[in-house]
Amino acid sequence: MPESELPEDVVEEATRLTRLARDAVDPDEREAYLSARDELVDEHDFLSRVREEDDVLVLHPAEWVDDEGTVVPKQIDDVDRGVEQPLSGTGEEHEWSAIEEHNARLVATVAEKHGEDHAANARAFADFLGNHYVRRIETAGAPEVREFIEEYYPRNAWTTTEQRSILSESLKLLFDAADAEVPEYN
Structure with a gap:
């Protein structure tokens, strides 16, 4: 083709x-x-x-x-x-492993520049977005960010008090690593 x-x-x-x-x-x-x-x-x-x-x-x-x-x-x-x-879900042309590799590079950037607590939050978001939507970090919209914060993170991310307290900053750092802005999710 x-x-x-x-x-x-x-x-x-x-x-x-x-x-x-x-x-x-x-x-x-x-x-x-x-x-x-x-x-x-x-x-x-x-x-x-x-x-x-x-x-x-x-x-x-x-x-x-x-x-x-x-x-x-x-x-x-x-x-x-x-x-x-x-625009939502996954398409045939998306391949999970390529998206995971891309998102993992962004998580590694956050870890290297900002430490493990931010990296743990970034990894949780990357897991959520990759496994549930098969999407790159920078393509996430407000609905996905809201779902992550309100539903996925409290139930599925084994976080410390410190990690929970810096979640919004961690998301900003992750989107910065992707050269994108966090969608307005509030």
Whole structure:
């Protein structure tokens, strides 16, 4: 199967921006994320939309669309040029081991720079996100962070009082290691 001409890092960033927009509370913030995503894919002459019925980000060549914004089937020369990226759960293209390796590198960065208590919290979040959602740290949205803090962490992370007291800071350090912001989960 031929690969899309859209670079993988562009697909990942467009997916991340779409998730951030979906989780944004402020309409202006939401619009800023969507605008950044659209500008990013436009640089490659692609368009983006979310297919709501199955929660998938669809990225496809702009040439497939007419002036009214409708996809014209006869313009589609090769469907493999388009990209479909699940926004929730896991997709076939995700491989748990690659995501675990990525997230483990971020946890190691936190351990090296900030110590074992922060690393234990980071590891708990990485385990939660990898095992339950098969997702990279930086793709987590507010719902996943809330679920981790409210449900997973109290029941499944064997933590010390110190670790519990620094959880929000640990999450910030982990997202910083991923060069991303913690979603607004409160």
